[in-house]
Structures are given as C-alpha cells and as structure tokens.
Amino acid sequence: MRKFIFLLIAFLTLSTDWVEYPLLQQKEDTQAKIKAAYIYNFTKYFEWINNKEGNFTITILGENAGLVGELSNMAKTKMVGSQKIEIKNHQLINEIDKSNILFITPDKSPLLADALVKFKGKGVLIITDKQGLAKIGATINFIIEENRQKFELNKGAAAKAGLNVGSSIEKLAANVFN
C-alpha cells in the first residue's frame, strides 16, 4: 500500500524532474574567430617585400581579448611561409616598432593617421574595424553588411605601405578603393 501511494504521488508530480536544461556556448567569440580567419587568409594575398625577417608579427592596437585569444590559438598551428606567427597586443602606437600586420580596434581608430605616417613604406598591412576607414588610408577595413562581416580593400594604401596585392582578393572584397 505504501508503494502504491508513493507511485501515485510520483505520477502526479514527477514529469518536470526529467527535463534537461540546455547550456549556452557563451565562451565562443564568433566574430573574433571570423576576423582571425580573414586575417590569416590575408597573409596569402599580400606580399611583404621589405618585411620578411624573423617571426611574422600581428599586432593588435587596443582592447580585443577575443581576437587576441583567437589569433594566439591560430599562431600555435599555422605559419606564414616559413615564418612563425607572433601575436602582440599594445595600447599605444609608440610601443610598436615592427609588425607585419597592425589591427586597430574601433576605439583606437583615431590613431590610424599616426599609424599611416609611422609605418609608411615599411611593409605593414594596416587593418581597421570601423565604417569609412578604408577611404582614408586603411589597406583593409572590416565592415558589417547584411549581418555578415565583410572587408574593404584600398589598393592605393597597400602600395603606399609597401605591399604587393594579389589581384584575386579584389573579387572577394565588398568595396575596392584605389
């Protein structure tokens, strides 16, 4: 009889005990992963004429822990030609002496002009992440179109930076400036 009562109570109450609550994959920074994949791909479409010695350095100017993390993960397994990839993160432009790629975060965008002067002709691919910056000198600028991350290319800026640009990248850019 005791068991009977127990079972009836269980019948009335237990259904919600079974349910499983889902877990969110919050730790994945999807935008940073996409940017890291773009940046690694850019190393295949540009030629660094005067900047081939030592490690291949990618510097992030500003705060973007997600991107620093993704690029650091990438650097563990990928190389650029025979060069190892080194990731650096700085807050001030004066702290940067040499780099193959310089990524400027949106909040550090006002430093683009200084970067263009400092790295003119030194083979530094400058990448920005704010609407309109490709027009004013960034070689690559990330933009959002239809919820997707895309990029703009400024061929003139690449030439001034001392970089050769492969022609096939033009077809993949959302906008191309000369």
Add this chain to the structure above:
Amino acid sequence: MKGLKNISFYLLLSMAISNGFAQMIKVEKAMDLYGAKKLDSAKTIIDEAIQNPESAKDYQTWMVRGYVYKELYKANESKNPASPLRDSSAVSLVQSIQLDADGKNPQRDKVIQSLKYIAASYHNDINKTLDTVGYKQALINSDKHKAIMKLIDPAFDEKKYNYEVYSTIGSMFEKWYEQKTSKILLDMAKTYLLKAYEMNNNTDFINKNLGVLYYNQAVDIIKKMDYDVPLDQLPVYQDQSIKLGQQSLPYLLKANQINPSDKSVIEGLAGIYYLLNDTEKYNEYKKKFEELNKQ
C-alpha cells in the same frame, strides 16, 4: 421419441451449466489463491478460465487475472520497463472495464485503482529508459500510460502529456548533442522538441530549448571552421551560422517574453545579436544581463 429429445436437451443444458459453473468456480478459486498470495497457482487457474468462451465474456474473470498479473509483476518484474506481466495485467483490467459496460461490477473502483497503479508505473518507467537507446521503450511506455488514462480519466489531457514526454525526450537528446555534437543526436533533439512545440508553444522551456539548440548549432559552425578556410568560403560559413542564429532568435525572444527574469535567456539573446553583428541589440541585452546579475 419426444421424451428422448427432452432428455437430450436437459442433458446438454445441464452440461453447459455445469461447465460454466465449473469455470466460475475456477475464477473464485483463483481469487482465493490470489488472496493467499499463491500467485503462480492463481495464474495457472485463471489462465485456464479465460480459455473458456463463456468465462472469457465475464468481467470478473479478467478482473481476477488483472489482479494476479499485477501482483506477479510487482514480485518479479517491477524493475523491467518492458514487463510482459504488467502488460498482461493492464490488458486484463482494461478488458474487465470494457466488459462491465453497465458498471455492475461492485469492485469497479478497485479495478480503476489498479489501472491507475499500472498507468503510474508505465509513466515512472519512462525515466528509467531515458537515454539515446532506451527512449523508444520510453515512448512505448508513455503510449501505454496514455491508453489507460484515456479510458479511466475523462479529464486526462493527452496533448499536455504528449508535450511533457516529447519535451523531455527532446531535451535529453539536446543535452547529449551538447556533449558529442553528433548530427544524429541533433536531428533527434530537433524532431522531439518540435513535436513538443506543436503540442504547446507557450512555455519558456520549449522556446528556450529550441532557441539554444539553434544558437549552439550556429556557434558550432564557426567554432569548427579552420583558420585557413579559403577566403571565398568564409561567407558560406557565415551564411550558415547566421541562418541558424536567425532561426534561434524568435524562440529566445518568446522565452524572454514568457519569463523576463531568466538570465540565461537574456545571455543567449546577447549571444545571438553578437553572432548577427547587431551591436545595438547586443549592447541592450548585455546591459540587461549585467543589471540582473547585480540584483
């Protein structure tokens, strides 16, 4: 000659009555043995009784058989989610109810109580087989539970019950998918969660589960993408991920509407808008999440 015919008639009548009487004695004897806990002997006799066409039409025969098999199930197969003894008890008790169409059985309430017990045991056994292999048995047991409840409880809400079973099985597959990311598990999770959604789309649970399922799938596409995916393929990965993110959004918005204080849903919405590159909305839900965390 006429006298001979009458003798034959009475002889046959007497045989039929005595046969029927003998069968009813068997039912009574089975009941006595059941009362004395001599279940195996009771089973042998009651199984003989139901072979007889006359006693097989009597609700008492099936009632006694149902009781006997129920006790045998409790003694021998209570841990077996696919117990044949329990099935026999259920079939017998249901047959007893159906034969007692006029409600003349003085023990009708007791028969219903026994059926409730059997129905509850089917329901409870769903939990025992709730895994990626045993879920089929869980569905069989839920069907048996429903069949009995529909017979004995006019207020039984089949749609509500189906929602509970499907959402439970769907969320179980979803949890396994989170651990193993197999497409089969994902498809099973979607199938059962969407079945549950068809039954009731107004709970935060089902909307949250479906929203998170699509969201996690969207994230997985980017997570599994290699860094040197060809540049022309990057938009393809983004398209797939964003499409799933857009599928997730209405479910999470509805879950948030139903239960605005669920922090994990707000966190999920922030994640979706981040995935969809909607900075304004991302900041809005991130702020809401941070405010709720302060409380």
